[in-house]
Amino acid sequence: MLIARFAVFVAALGSVVAFGAGLAGAGGKHGGEAAHVFSFGAPGKARDVSRTIAVKAGDMNFQIESLRIRDGETIRFVVSNVDEIDHDFTIGPPALQARHRAEMMEMMQSGQDMAKLHDDANAVYLKPGETKELIWSFRNVARLEFACNVPGHYEAGMRGRFHVDPLTSGPRHATQ
Numbered sequence: 415m416l417i418a419r420f421a422v423f424v425a426a427l428g429s430v431v432a433f434g435a436g437l438a439g440a441g442g443k444h445g446g447e448a449a450h451v452f453s454f455g456a457p458g459k460a461r462d463v464s465r466t467i468a469v470k471a472g473d474m475n476f477q478i479e480s481l482r483i484r485d486g487e488t489i490r491f492v493v494s495n496v497d498e499i500d501h502d503f504t505i506g507p508p509a510l511q512a513r514h515r516a517e518m519m520e521m522m523q524s525g526q527d528m529a530k531l532h533d534d535a536n537a538v539y540l541k542p543g544e545t546k547e548l549i550w551s552f553r554n555v556a557r558l559e560f561a562c563n564v565p566g567h568y569e570a571g572m573r574g575r576f577h578v579d580p581l582t583s584g585p586r587h588a589t590q
């Protein structure tokens with residue numbers, strides 16, 4: 415499982431690097447497909463960010479239960495761990511979250527530092543008091559969750575849903 419995951423991660427890194435090289439070679443041409451390493455989007459670029467959403471992780475919740483996002487929107491999440499224990503913030507569909515939980519459980523049980531599993535492109539792992547940024551360019555918002563996959567935390571309620579925001583259109587609508 416871990417080996418498979420690592421392979422996927424390396425493949426993802428490879429395509430991001432390839433995408434960057436392609437960009438440089440094309441003089442800033444907008445590529446795209448190569449960077450879309452997930453069905454639900456890709457790491458976003460700071461220049462595309464339309465909104466910044468602050469998320470506080472602590473007390474077995476994120477203080478937010480759901481978020482409305484437009485498909486195509488790029489969001490900067492500023493995630494702060496205001497707790498005294500580790501948390502993570504992962505964007506993904508339920509099946510990916512479940513896999514992530516299983517992997518973190520394996521790591522915990524084998525005595526490895528769960529922080530090493532992170533930070534994946536779609537996740538940040540935070541020690542107590544840490545704040546990290548995650549910029550994500552969304553696709554297929556409808557079935558996505560945000561969740562903490564530290565063992566026991568999801569089950570305790572540390573999760574929420576992304577909902578498609580149908581009321582506004584266009585990926586660039588600055589609201590910050």
Ligand SMILES: [Cu+2]
Nearest residue numbers: 501562564567
């Ligand atoms: Cu947590």
